Amino acid sequence: MDLVVVFVMALSLMAVRKVQPKPAEHSALRNTNSSTTAEPETQRLRLMDGGSNCSGRVELEVMGTWGTVCDDNWDLADAEVVCQQLGCGSAIQALNGSHFQKGTGPIHLDEVKCLGNESYLWDCLSETNHDCGHKEDAGVICL
Numbered sequence: 001m002d003l004v005v006v007f008v009m010a011l012s013l014m015a016v017r018k019v020q021p022k023p024a025e026h027s028a029l030r031n032t033n034s035s036t037t038a039e040p041e042t043q044r045l046r047l048m049d050g051g052s053n054c055s056g057r058v059e060l061e062v063m064g065t066w067g068t069v070c071d072d073n074w075d076l077a078d079a080e081v082v083c084q085q086l087g088c089g090s091a092i093q094a095l096n097g098s099h100f101q102k103g104t105g106p107i108h109l110d111e112v113k114c115l116g117n118e119s120y121l122w123d124c125l126s127e128t129n130h131d132c133g134h135k136e137d138a139g140v141i142c143l
């Protein structure tokens with residue numbers, strides 16, 4: 001083995017030991033599709049037992065099941081959102097205590113706290129865990 005071969009071998013050994021630079025980390029292509037807009041199509045709203053489409057017990061459909069709204073914290077601002085959403089104009093009264101008869105099914109919302117300018121009742125602050133019975137079903141009368 002002559003010196004040249006030894007020299008080349010030594011060089012190649014050094015080359016192998018040379019620390020490879022870490023490959024650049026993938027720029028995390030995160031899916032920024034964070035459109036958390038509510039889908040009103042999946043929920044519906046109606047007024048029952050009030051004699052017209054614009055007055056009655058508030059009922060909403062969640063995941064295919066119609067239910068009611070508890071009257072705890074139910075006031076004119078909440079009624080206003082219901083009336084506007086239904087195209088019924090302004091609310092003139094928010095009714096408590098199952099004024100329009102007791103509904104059936106689940107009580108979907110409790111402690112509704114609308115500001116009054118929400119587009120949908122389910123955009124309002126509320127609680128889904130209720131402590132209510134259907135004798136507390138909320139109602140509205142729109143203009």
Ligand SMILES: [Ca+2]
Nearest residue numbers: 073075112113
């Ligand atoms: Ca309220």
Ligand SMILES: [Ca+2]
Nearest residue numbers: 072110111131
């Ligand atoms: Ca309550």
